[in-house]
Amino acid sequence: MNSPITLDALKVLDAIERKKSFAAAADELFRVPSAISYTVNKLEEDLDIALFDRTKRKAELTPVGHMLVEQGRLILKATDELTHMAKQSAEGWELELRICIDSLLLFQPIYSLIAQFQQQYPWINIRVTEEVFGGTWDSLVAGSSDLIIGATGEPYNSDFSIHNVGNIDFVFAVAKDHPLIKEQQPLSNEIIKQYPSIVVADSSRHLPGRSAGLLDGQARITVPSVEKKIEAHILGLGVGFLPIHRIKHQLASGQLVTLALVESENRHSDLCMAWHKDNKGKALAWFIDNIKQMKVKLL
DSSP: OOOSOOHHHHHHHHHHHHHSSHHHHHHHTTOOHHHHHHHHHHHHHHHTOOOEETTSSSOEEOHHHHHHHHHHHHHHHHHHHHHHHHHHHHTTOOSEEEEEEETTSOSHHHHHHHHHHHHHOTTSEEEEEEEOTHHHHHHHHTTSOSEEEEEOSOOSSSSEEEEEEEEEEEEEEEETTOGGGGSOSSBOHHHHTTSOEEEEOOOOSSSOOOOOSOOTTOOEEEESSHHHHHHHHHTTSOBOEEEGGGSHHHHHHTSEEEOOBSSOOOOEEEEEEEEETTOOOHHHHHHHHHHHHTGGGGO
């Protein structure tokens, strides 16, 4: 069934309601007043509904007319947005960009970039997610992310473009009142194993999970993110390595203390961002270019 309510009719009603007269609406729409009257009369006839109260001097909508104008404006707005999105999509702009940030990183630098992007391209949706260890790569492999930031380790295949965004140093840190502080340093593995290790769960869903910093036979407490791991360390629930850029304030305040280990291997991770090589989206390209320029500010 074809509806008599057309986009043109909705535009006419909108103009009449705003301008408060048929003549003024005609001027705005660059039409003669008789064309405006014909559109309204035809719509009322087809609907068998009075949209205007003609006992008044000015064009006043009936309650049904008000409802039609209000709902019609939503339709007109949606139509304009759809038209705009279609044009932008044809020009290579995505309707949505999906960014996955590894739990090692702070979100604030990326949020600042998103704010800049929105000022220029407010119609593009941005979806931000957080993953851990292999889960960051997993999101790209599974197609649930367009861009991953802060990924560690080697990629799982050669389908991705990769760019280094910095590196992270880790330190062995415990709460200020943890029993290990009273032990002679450097600490041996045998001493460390007496206390639980706080580990962040790999969030991979399809790829094999990854882990780091675990000793054989050591109990563990598993938490969902680096932020929660830091909280657990401060509470003295366990021990382990933490990214130094995430605990500068806690070290300065004395909440956390770094300890020397006998097996003081260098704890260091290179970070990268990655995306599918065949993804030519303009929003993706914008973020890649801007992140390359802010490399040291991500940490």
